[in-house]
Amino acid sequence: xxxxxxxxxxxxxxxxxxxxxxxxxxxxxxxxxxxxxxxxxxxxxxxxxxxxxxxxxxxxxxxxxxxxxxxxxxxxxxxxxxxxxxxxxxxxxxxxxxxxxxxxxxxxxxxxxxxxxxxxxxxxxxxxxxxxxxxxxxxxxxxxxxxxxxxxxxxxxxxxxxxxxxxxxxxxxxxxxxxxxxxxxxxxxxxxxxxxxxxxxxxxxxxxxxxxxxxxxxxxxxxxx
Amino acid sequence: xxxxxxxxxxxxxxxxxxxxxxxxxxxxxxxxxxxxxxxxxxxxxxxxxxxxxxxxxxxxxxxxxxxxxxxxxxxxxxxxxxxxxxxxxxxxxxxxxxxxxxxxxxxxxxxxxxxxxxxxxxxxxxxxxxxxxxxxxxxxxxxxxxxxxxxxxxxxxxxxxxxxxxxxxxxxxxxxxxxxxxxxxxxxxxxxxxxxxxxxxxxxxxxxxxxxxxxxxxxxxxxxxxxxxxxxxxxxxxxxxxxxxxxxxxxxxxxxxxxxxxxxxxxxxxxxxxxxxxxxxxxxxxxxxxxxxxxxxxxxxxxxxxxxxxxxxxxxxxxxxxxxxxxxxxxxxxxxxxxxxxxxxxxxxxxxxxxxxxxxxxxxxxxxxxxxxxxxxxxxxxxxxxxxxxxxxxxxxxxxxxxxxxxxxxxxxxxxxxxxxxxxxxxx
Numbered sequence: 001x002x003x004x005x006x007x008x009x010x011x012x013x014x015x016x017x018x019x020x021x022x023x024x025x026x027x028x029x030x031x032x033x034x035x036x037x038x039x040x041x042x043x044x045x046x047x048x049x050x051x052x053x054x055x056x057x058x059x060x061x062x063x064x065x066x067x068x069x070x071x072x073x074x075x076x077x078x079x080x081x082x083x084x085x086x087x088x089x090x091x092x093x094x095x096x097x098x099x100x101x102x103x104x105x106x107x108x109x110x111x112x113x114x115x116x117x118x119x120x121x122x123x124x125x126x127x128x129x130x131x132x133x134x135x136x137x138x139x140x141x142x143x144x145x146x147x148x149x150x151x152x153x154x155x156x157x158x159x160x161x162x163x164x165x166x167x168x169x170x171x172x173x174x175x176x177x178x179x180x181x182x183x184x185x186x187x188x189x190x191x192x193x194x195x196x197x198x199x200x201x202x203x204x205x206x207x208x209x210x211x212x213x214x215x216x217x218x219x220x221x222x223x224x225x
Numbered sequence: 226x227x228x229x230x231x232x233x234x235x236x237x238x239x240x241x242x243x244x245x246x247x248x249x250x251x252x253x254x255x256x257x258x259x260x261x262x263x264x265x266x267x268x269x270x271x272x273x274x275x276x277x278x279x280x281x282x283x284x285x286x287x288x289x290x291x292x293x294x295x296x297x298x299x300x301x302x303x304x305x306x307x308x309x310x311x312x313x314x315x316x317x318x319x320x321x322x323x324x325x326x327x328x329x330x331x332x333x334x335x336x337x338x339x340x341x342x343x344x345x346x347x348x349x350x351x352x353x354x355x356x357x358x359x360x361x362x363x364x365x366x367x368x369x370x371x372x373x374x375x376x377x378x379x380x381x382x383x384x385x386x387x388x389x390x391x392x393x394x395x396x397x398x399x400x401x402x403x404x405x406x407x408x409x410x411x412x413x414x415x416x417x418x419x420x421x422x423x424x425x426x427x428x429x430x431x432x433x434x435x436x437x438x439x440x441x442x443x444x445x446x447x448x449x450x451x452x453x454x455x456x457x458x459x460x461x462x463x464x465x466x467x468x469x470x471x472x473x474x475x476x477x478x479x480x481x482x483x484x485x486x487x488x489x490x491x492x493x494x495x496x497x498x499x500x501x502x503x504x505x506x507x508x509x510x511x512x513x514x515x516x517x518x519x520x521x522x523x524x525x526x527x528x529x530x531x532x533x534x535x536x537x538x539x540x541x542x543x544x545x546x547x548x549x550x551x552x553x554x555x556x557x558x559x560x561x562x563x564x565x566x567x568x569x570x571x572x573x574x575x576x577x578x579x580x581x582x583x584x585x586x587x588x589x590x591x592x593x594x595x596x597x598x599x600x601x602x603x604x605x606x607x608x609x610x611x612x613x614x615x616x617x618x619x620x621x622x623x624x625x626x627x628x629x630x631x632x633x634x635x636x637x638x639x640x641x642x643x644x645x646x647x648x649x650x651x652x653x
Binding site: 011012016080081103106170172173191215216218 | 446447449450452453454455456457458460461463464468469470472473474476477480481483484487522525526528529
C-alpha cells in the first residue's frame, strides 16, 4: 500500500516509517503544511496519516482541502488532542479513523490496514496469509479451505496479527486493542494468553502451521518462521 | 457578631452609663434646689417669729400645722447659737407617722430669757416631687433610646443591604461562570467602591484561571508527543532482534509506566473538562442495559481473579452523558476488581434511585477522603484519580456518591437525583 505520513515530530515520523516500510509498502513523509498540500494535490495514497498540529497550519484544513478535491484517499488522524470535539470534527470532515497519541505502532498498523482494506474493497474483502484465509465481512475463516469457528476476541486477534505479521506485538497493545480503555485497571495482561492459546490451538487443529510465537515474555509474533 | 449588633451593643452600653450618670446628677441637682427652697421657707418662718417677738415682746404660740411645726425651749444660762439647718423627722399627726423633715434650729432673745426655736417642715412633698420629675425624665430618655435603636436597626439594615447582596454573590462566585458580581445599584460611596473592587478582582481571577487552564491543557497535550515518541521507539526497539526474558521484563515495565503516565494525563484532562462541564452529550441512558454490558465486558477480569458476581438489577433510566456514564461504571467496577481479594465477590445493585457496587477486599476502614485527588493506597496501581473523577461526574449531575464499610465489605453507592441538571457553565 501507498502511505503518506504527515507528522512534524521527526523521531515519531522515523518510528512510523520504520514500522510500515517493507512488505511492498511505499511510504512518503511530510512534516509541514506546504509540502503536504502539494503532495496530496499531485498524488493519490491508499492512506494518509495526518497529524493535526503542524508547525505551519492546522491538519483539519488539509483534510477539508482533500475532501474538496474529491480524493478517495483514506485518512487516519493522529492527534495529541484527546477531546471528543476534535475527534468528532475530524470524523465529520471525512476522516476514516482517529488515533490519540501515544499509540502502539501495531495499533496504528492494524487501523491503517483496515482503512486500506475498506478502500480497496472490490467485492471480496478477504485477507489471505499462506493457508489462512479470512473474509472480514462474513467473518468466515478457513485454513486449507477448512472452516474454523472463532470467538469474537479470537477473530479480532487474528486480524490484528495478520495486520502486524512479522512484528513483535506487545500484550499491552493487544489488550488495548481488544478491550479498549477498560484495561486501565490492570497492568497484568496474562489473560491475553488464554485467547492467544485458544486461537493457536484452533488454527493448528485445522492444519495450519504454527505461526505464533511468544517472545521475551512481553508479547507475540505472528509470521512465517 | 454582626457589625450592627456590635455597634448597637456599644451604643446601648454607652447610653446606659450616660443614663445612670444623668440620673444621679439630675436627682442631686433637683434635691439641692428643693432643699434650698425649703430652707428659704424656714428662714421666712424664722423672720416672722423674730418680727413677732420684737413687735409683741412675746413668743408666738407653738404651732403644729400639717406641714410645719414650731417648738420653743428656754435655754438656761442664756447664750445664743447660730441658725442651723438639719434633716430630721417630722411627726405627721394626721397620718400618725414619722415623715422625713427639715429643721431650722435658732435662738431668740425675749428680755433676759433666751429661747431655742425649732421649726420643722415636712420633706415628703419635696421628695415626691423630686422623684416624679426624675421618673418622668428617665422615662422619656428610655423611650427616646428605644425609638432611636429601632430606627437605627431599620436604617442600618437597609443601609447594609447592598453589602449583604454583594456578599451573597461573592459566596456563590464560581470562577468558571461568566456572570458578574454585585450589580445592585447603591448610593453609598463605600459600597460602590467595594462593588467595583470585587468585580475587578473577579475579572482578574477569571483571567488567571483561564490562562492556567489553557496552560494546563496545552502542557498536557504537549506531553503526549514525547510519550508517543517513547512508545513508538520501544515498539521499534522490540522489532530489532532477540531479547532475553530479563530485557523483556524491563521493557514491559517501561511500557506499563508509559501507559500509566498516559492515563494520568488523560484523567487530569478529563477531570478539568468535567469540572467545566465541557462534555455536553446529555441523554437518557438505560443504566440496566449499560451496567449489564459492562459486566459482560469485564467478565474476563472477574474470571482471572476468581471473583463471584451477584446481581440485583432493576430497570433504571438516568439522564447524563453516555461517555461519562461509561467512565463512571468503568471506575467503580475497576476499583471493585482491583481492590478485591482473590476468590472474592462483587455485588451489583441497581434500581431507579441508586446504584451500589459492593465488593470484598482488604479489611480496612476507608473514609470519604478517598474521593480526593491522588488519594490512593500505596499498593494501588491506579492513577489515584478514578474516584475523584467519579465524584466530579456525580457532582455535575447532582448525584451523590458515598462510601460505606458493611462488615468488611466496601460499598460504593451512587444516588441518582432526577431533578438536578448540570448548570450552564462557561464554555471556553
